[in-house]
Amino acid sequence: MNSSTYMEAYLQKFLQPFKHLKIQLEEITTATNNFNKENYIGHGGYGKVYKGEVSHSKGRSVVAIKRLDRTSRQGIPEFLKEITMLSDYKHENLISFLGFCCEGSEMILVYELASRGSLDRHLNSPHLTWPQRIKICLDAANGLRYLHDPRGTHRRLIHCDVKSDNILLDEQWNAKVSDFGLSTMGSANEQHSLIVIPAAGTEGYIDPMYWMTHTLTKESDVYSFGVVLFEVLCGRLCYTLVNKGHVVKEILVPTWIKSYEQNMLNDIIFENPNIEPMPQSVLKRFSGIAYQCLKESREDRPEMSEIVTELESALNIHELLQNEEFIGKWNEQLYEYQEMIKTAEPPLNYKSEDELMDLLSKGILFNGGKTWFWLNKKGEHCEIISIAECLGSDAKRHLFSSNYNSRFAVGTYSIFRRKDVNILHIRTHFLSPGITYTVNVVFKFKMIKERRCDPISLKYRLQGERESSISYLAYEREDGWWACELYHFTCDYRIVHFQILFEDYDNEDGLRVEGIEFQPLENVSLQIKVWLCRKPFV
Structure with missing residues (x-):
């Protein structure tokens, strides 16, 4: 058996588990008009990309078709890696893998079509507002967080080639991370993954520590993403071509770092008369997290989850x-916010109203550390009341735990196959009158569960009601906590008193309850969902 025949046999055996994703070459050539230049939409390290309409694993649609260039440095390993990884890793901010073709000398990958192309094409667009730019960065950060923090559902994936060229945009400007040909898997449930491999990636974006030591960690992706954040901020790529004939690049990252450290961001930030300037408080938060990503020491770089939090805060502000x-309400309530901050734990300092708004949008502890308060994107008040505050003297101290990263020092409270009645005495502190709130139990399962809606069957009764109810569904949120929706009510006063009697919870998973949450009801569909979750107990 010659080498080409052996390789063909190996490929077919390897691809057998993915045969449901196979697309015939004839269909692809028809869809692209035999790879006609009129169907050509781009080019990457793997090869040329075309668009065409084909049938695939999710139906039929216009897709992006990436055809391996036989002279490319990437080849069979990258082809197989994309298939295996994107079959297992699915997230709304990762490009969706739809199928492949491996016939003769052709190795073709098929993806969902991101109609607006890659982010690098839009860095200096006068049509992208600052909120849109921040949202694009937030989407990409969420995709990378999913890869870095699998929460036990799959192995950590280090992308290895994060750059604006590999962040694709759909028609609604939603960002999706793409191109996993250089990606490397890390350990599944370890806090740190260190892999020794030859340095790979794109000049200007590569982590200097990775380049020098060949040791790869998830912080290498963080560095590369910091470069992307500065590209968005400055409206240009991280390099300029000094000599196009020899492709000599001048890397701008050191200049950007220096501008930040010397408080001269206004010299580099993207400006266009069609775009309103970025507010200084937003600029401070956005540029601050970008700068942290570029720290020389990996230990000083933030986790992707921290980057997501900072970008969410910047967008919210x-x-x-x-x-x-909101500004009108803010001016009316400014004194109350200032008084609230004085009781925060730990004490908080701010130098301007923008900084105060920033603190409140991120969330603060007050009321002796028993209430977590924050403002949502509409400026509406949200709260979580600590389970310890709700239970009061009824709480059994040995059932508290500090092992679940709770916002509250006392931690979470265990409910595990319990049939005795727990009475929660709940007193809100600063809700928004006239707003309809959902009341949620915030918790974590004692046992690790995959992210999905899950049956929970939590039986309870409200003060003044004769019939008991059962909340049947719980869902995991992006912050890692689960929420079980109980009911909703329209708030008439900022301070509300009521009781909930938890009468029964009989499930082998067990719950670690953090507290009772009050979130403004967002839309009608959510309202329907809440009432479907709450059914009278018969």
Whole structure:
């Protein structure tokens, strides 16, 4: 058996588990008009990309078809890696893998079509507002967080080639991370993964520590993403071509770092008369997290989850500052916010109203550390009341645990196959009158569960009601906590008193309850969902 025949046999055996994703070459050539230049939409390290309409694992649609260039440095390993990885790793901010073709000398990958192309094409677009730019970065950060923090559902994946060229945009400007040909798997449930491999990636984006030591960690992706954040901020790629004939690049990252450290961001930030300037409080938060990503020491770089939090906060503040109705309410309630901050634990300092707004949008502990308070994107008040505060003297101290990263020092409270009645005395502190709130139990399962809706069957009764109810469904949120929706009510006063009697929970998983949450009801479909979850107990 010659080498080419052996390789063909190996490929077919390897691809057998993915045969449901196979697309015939004839269909692909028909869809692309035999790879006609009119269907050509781009080019990467793997090869040329075309668009065409084909039938695939999820139906039929216009897709992106990536055809291996036989002269490319990437080849069979990258082809197989994309198939295996993208079959297992699915997230709304990762490009969806739809199928492949491996016939003769052709190795073709098929993806969902991101109609607006890659982010690098839009860095200096006068049509992208700052909120849109921040949202694109947030989407990409969420995709990378999913890869870095699998929460036990799959192995950690280090992308190895994070750059604006590999962040694709759909029609609604939603960002999706793409191109996993250089990606490397790390350990499944370890806090740190260190892999020794030859340095790979794209000049200008590669982590200097990875380049020098060949040791790869998830912080290498963080560095590369920091470069992307600065590209978005500055509206340009991280390099300029000094000599196009020899492809000599001048890397701009050191200049950007210096500008930040010397407080000269206004010299590099992207400006266009069609775009309103970024508010200084938003600029401070956005540039601050970008700078942290580029720290020389990997230990000083943030986790992707921290980057997501900072970008969410930047976007939230920007939206609040553009909301005239909120600004009016803010001015009316400014004194109360200032008094609230004085009781925060730990004590918080701020130098301006923008910084105060920033603190409140991220969330603060007050009321002796028993209440977590924050403002949502509309400026509405949200709270979580600690389970310890709700139970009061009824709580059994040995059932508390500090092992679940709770917002509250006392930690979570165990409910595990319990049939005795737990009475929660709940007193809100600063809700928004006229707002309809959902009341949620916030918790974690004692046993690791995959992210999905799960049956929970939590039986309870509200003060003044004769019939008991059961909340049947719980769902995991992006912050890692689960929520079980009980009911909703329209708030008439900022301070509300009521009781919930938890009468029965009989499930082998067990719950670690953090507290009772009050979130404004967002839309009608959610309202229907809440009432479907709550059914009278018969």
